[in-house]
Amino acid sequence: xxxxxxxxxxHVYSEGTxxxxxxxxxxxxxxxxxxxxGIIGHTGSGKSTFIQHLNGLLKPTSGTIxxxxxxxxxxxxxxxxxxxRVGLVFQYPEYQLFEETVYKDIAFGPSNMKLSxxxxxxxxxxxxAFVRVEEELFEKSPxxxxxxxxxxxxxxxxxxxxxxxxxxxxxxxxxxxxxxxQILQNICEYREKSGSxxxxxxxxxxxxxxxxxxxxxxxxxxxxxxxxxxEVFSHPDELTEVGLSVxxxxxxxxxxxxxxxxxxxxxxxxxxxxSAITRWKGGPVC
Amino acid sequence: MSVIIQTENLHxxxxxxxxxxxxxxxxxxxxxxxxAILGHNGSGKSTLAKHFNGILTPTxxxxxxxxxxxxxxxxxxxxxxxVGMVFQNPDNQIVANVVxxxxxxxxxxxxxxxxxxxxxxxxxxxxxxMYEYRMHAPxxxxxxxxxxxxxxxxxxxxxxxxxxxxxxxxxxxxxxxxxxxxxxxxxxxxxxxxxxxxxxxxxxxxxxxxxxxxxxxxxxxxxxxxVFSQVSLMESEGLTVPATTxxxxxxxxxxxxxxxxxxxxxxxxxxxxxxxxx
Amino acid sequence: MLRDITxxxxxxxxxxxxxxxxxxxxxxxxxxxxxxxxxxxWISYGLVFLVTIACMAVSHIxxxxxxxxxxxxxxxxxxxxxxxxxxxxxxxxxxxVPMTWEGLKKAFLLVMRILMLISGTFLLxxxxxxxxxxxxxEKAMNPLxxxxxxxxxxxxxxxxxxxxxxxxxxxTDKIMSAQKARGxxxxxxxxxxxxxxxxPILVPLFVSxxxxxxxxxxxxxxxxxxxxxxRTRMKQLKYAARDAVAYLLGILFVAAMVVLRHYGL
Numbered sequence: 001x002x003x004x005x006x007x008x009x010x011h012v013y014s015e016g017t018x019x020x021x022x023x024x025x026x027x028x029x030x031x032x033x034x035x036x037x038g039i040i041g042h043t044g045s046g047k048s049t050f051i052q053h054l055n056g057l058l059k060p061t062s063g064t065i066x067x068x069x070x071x072x073x074x075x076x077x078x079x080x081x082x083x084x085r086v087g088l089v090f091q092y093p094e095y096q097l098f099e100e101t102v103y104k105d106i107a108f109g110p111s112n113m114k115l116s117x118x119x120x121x122x123x124x125x126x127x128x129a130f131v132r133v134e135e136e137l138f139e140k141s142p143x144x145x146x147x148x149x150x151x152x153x154x155x156x157x158x159x160x161x162x163x164x165x166x167x168x169x170x171x172x173x174x175x176x177x178x179x180x181x182q183i184l185q186n187i188c189e190y191r192e193k194s195g196s197x198x199x200x201x202x203x204x205x206x207x208x209x210x211x212x213x214x215x216x217x218x219x220x221x222x223x224x225x226x227x228x229x230x231e232v233f234s235h236p237d238e239l240t241e242v243g244l245s246v247x248x249x250x251x252x253x254x255x256x257x258x259x260x261x262x263x264x265x266x267x268x269x270x271x272x273x274x275s276a277i278t279r280w281k282g283g284p285v286c
Numbered sequence: 287m288s289v290i291i292q293t294e295n296l297h298x299x300x301x302x303x304x305x306x307x308x309x310x311x312x313x314x315x316x317x318x319x320x321x322a323i324l325g326h327n328g329s330g331k332s333t334l335a336k337h338f339n340g341i342l343t344p345t346x347x348x349x350x351x352x353x354x355x356x357x358x359x360x361x362x363x364x365x366x367x368x369v370g371m372v373f374q375n376p377d378n379q380i381v382a383n384v385v386x387x388x389x390x391x392x393x394x395x396x397x398x399x400x401x402x403x404x405x406x407x408x409x410x411x412x413x414x415x416m417y418e419y420r421m422h423a424p425x426x427x428x429x430x431x432x433x434x435x436x437x438x439x440x441x442x443x444x445x446x447x448x449x450x451x452x453x454x455x456x457x458x459x460x461x462x463x464x465x466x467x468x469x470x471x472x473x474x475x476x477x478x479x480x481x482x483x484x485x486x487x488x489x490x491x492x493x494x495x496x497x498x499x500x501x502x503x504x505x506x507x508x509x510x511x512x513v514f515s516q517v518s519l520m521e522s523e524g525l526t527v528p529a530t531t532x533x534x535x536x537x538x539x540x541x542x543x544x545x546x547x548x549x550x551x552x553x554x555x556x557x558x559x560x561x562x563x564x
Numbered sequence: 565m566l567r568d569i570t571x572x573x574x575x576x577x578x579x580x581x582x583x584x585x586x587x588x589x590x591x592x593x594x595x596x597x598x599x600x601x602x603x604x605x606w607i608s609y610g611l612v613f614l615v616t617i618a619c620m621a622v623s624h625i626x627x628x629x630x631x632x633x634x635x636x637x638x639x640x641x642x643x644x645x646x647x648x649x650x651x652x653x654x655x656x657x658x659x660x661v662p663m664t665w666e667g668l669k670k671a672f673l674l675v676m677r678i679l680m681l682i683s684g685t686f687l688l689x690x691x692x693x694x695x696x697x698x699x700x701x702e703k704a705m706n707p708l709x710x711x712x713x714x715x716x717x718x719x720x721x722x723x724x725x726x727x728x729x730x731x732x733x734x735x736t737d738k739i740m741s742a743q744k745a746r747g748x749x750x751x752x753x754x755x756x757x758x759x760x761x762x763x764p765i766l767v768p769l770f771v772s773x774x775x776x777x778x779x780x781x782x783x784x785x786x787x788x789x790x791x792x793x794x795r796t797r798m799k800q801l802k803y804a805a806r807d808a809v810a811y812l813l814g815i816l817f818v819a820a821m822v823v824l825r826h827y828g829l
Binding site: 042044147243244261271 | 326327328428429455456458459460461485487488524525526528529530532533536537540551552554555556558559562563
Binding site for chain 2: 693694695723724726727730731734775776779780782783784785786787788789790794795796797798799800
């Protein structure tokens with residue numbers, strides 16, 4: 001079952017002015033329900049423009065987007081609902097925190113949905129638990145928190161809307177390795193427990209390679225490649241050609257192949273590389 | 287080689303804090319070397335960096351730059367001219383609306399004559415590969431380009447040291463490569479001392495020396511290869527090691543005997559290939 | 565959205581108007597305004613109009629671009645016109661309706677005056693980069709330094725503000741989108757509700773502006789900034805022959821206006 005279906009989507013910024021710029025063109029993509037999809041591409045590849053279409057923040061210049069089989073512009077009411085059903089966490093989301101307390105900030109989304117007090121309370125607690133924001137922090141000002149905590153609060157603010165699709169734009173940008181690990185783990189747990197569809201936008205191949213079911217590679221405003229991590233990383237040359245770095249284990253495997261040790265093409269984690277090497281002893285692995 | 291930066295029992299405590307952020311750091315950095323300082327958030331690495339040009343001064347201990355004490359207000363300008371700083375957020379360190387005007391900022395502050403500023407600006411922009419962008423508006427550049435402009439702005443001051451405080455934290459992989467290769471080239475070709483503060487391991491690979499900070503102290507200080515080979519120490523510090531080291535380390539746990547110093551992808555692959563083909 | 569505002573924007577170009585020294589252009593605008601306020605009657609207004617058109621032609625700015633910039637001021641212009649049309653005593657145009665021929669003329673001339681006043685200043689900002697403009701202002705106000713007026717600080721503040729407008733505009737756009745993604749509604753509701761809806765934008769914007777200011781101050785100090793004393797400039801403003809010609813034309817224009825005014829034209 002697909003949850004989001006995008007057909008022939010194009011977006012042109014500042015149309016009709018000298019600053020006109022086509023950000024994405026003719027993108028068609030189907031996102032299956034419940035999957036973790038990684039979108040990869042470097043800055044300016046159109047990935048951020050693309051995801052802002054999925055919850056109706058940007059209007060397509062041409063093309064359609066359907067959610068659960070319904071065009072998101074079908075009716076005003078539905079377009080409004082789409083904001084809550086497709087939760088979008090922007091890059092550096094901690095810069096959007098504004099309430100006096102952590103609790104109120106997480107509650108901002110649900111209260112915009114006009115829910116009852118009890119319902120809001122339940123959702124705030126649930127969302128905070130997903131990203132491991134302890135209840136002791138609820139009455140603190142978001143400004144007092146550490147960088148990693150702020151980011152998790154901001155993500156909770158979107159999860160609290162209980163979206164059926166959660167999109168995160170570069171959720172680990174600027175964090176140290178420990179902070180990155182924690183956020184990625186939170187996201188994996190959230191997805192397991194809630195069963196929602198998750199779209200993870202990243203330029204870190206190593207992060208996405210490990211946790212995504214499917215990868216979509218953006219380049220110059222269109223989709224360059226799409227498939228399982230195995231499929232995508234079996235074309236390392238094409239990826240490096242458009243300036244994307246492949247996961248480091250993949251580069252090691254590539255260097256090995258040049259030295260006459262062909263370990264096969266679908267290596268993108270250290271575990272895979274290690275087990276391929278240990279198995280190789282007896283001869284080439286295909 | 288002569289020492290250009292030296293700290294002695296350096297302690298620092300921020301106002302209103304109960305604990306020292308730096309708890310006795312002794313470090314000397316040699317002229318012309320490329321030193322990387324690695325540590326997780328809150329390890330004290332940025333606090334240390336801010337002592338190198340007198341933005342912060344020690345609450346205890348001393349910091350000397352080329353023999354000048356950073357606590358001496360009279361020397362502040364000379365210290366800042368010796369040690370240029372590049373910061374994390376590229377947007378918050380660019381002061382002008384045009385790239386070349388921004389690069390001219392420091393020499394203008396130093397009262398350098400106009401014609402010489404022109405020469406310094408052109409040469410600095412060429413060194414970071416941003417000369418063609420000299421008339422552009424900085425806010426339209428990519429993150430990596432902005433940081434290179436910031437580096438040019440520092441070079442135009444003709445410093446002996448460039449300290450970069452997490453210059454790549456907000457950049458994409460392409461931007462990171464641009465910045466790291468630029469500074470490493472400046473060090474190798476122009477003999478400028480580079481101190482790179484980061485939490486990305488793979489940026490330290492090219493350095494001559496890697497200093498690891500934790501809890502306000504230096505916990506490791508050696509060549510990158512030697513430091514990374516202490517895998518368990520790094521992991522206990524919440525720092526990951528490069529995938530190359532990780533792979534070799536895991537293989538060694540399964541009975542292989544690889545040198546953990548094979549840090550680059552090329553070295554790592556060569557070591558494995560030699561073993562497998564044997 | 566916010567990016568589309570053209571008010572006071574600079575259009576890079578390479579016309580004579582672009583190449584004039586900013587000080588010359590500032591002086592020309594002053595002369596232009598003086599001349600404009602001397603205009604009293606059809607002929608003098610006509611001359612100012614011709615001069616405006618000539619300046620537009622020289623700087624390659626299309627009337628359409630100017631009109632676009634005038635849009636936000638349309639209410640003021642219409643209001644001025646209506647007030648003058650109805651409240652000027654004289655002969656009524658249609659019996660019983662309080663509009664007079666005198667009012668019509670006055671309204672027309674006043675609207676022309678506002679339009680030309682704004683066009684003149686827009687031509688300055690369209691053809692002069694903000695940085696050149698601040699440089700020009702700093703130089704022009706230099707004599708005030710003797711009176712302990714903080715000329716350098718003022719111009720530094722102005723150029724910083726100009727430098728950060730695009731950055732903060734972009735940031736505002738981002739914060740707005742992020743809050744919209746959490747269901748914030750900026751478009752509906754009464755005035756009070758709309759004002760309240762701005763809190764989620766303004767708070768993060770202020771927090772970030774302060775953080776930026778702080779980091780910027782450290783970055784500037786690190787690059788040896790210590791006030792205007794002993795500072796040199798890479799680009800020094802230099803007058804060229806065209807500046808002399810421009811000054812001459814400006815003075816001629818004002819002289820012509822004085823003569824026209826003397827004869828009540």
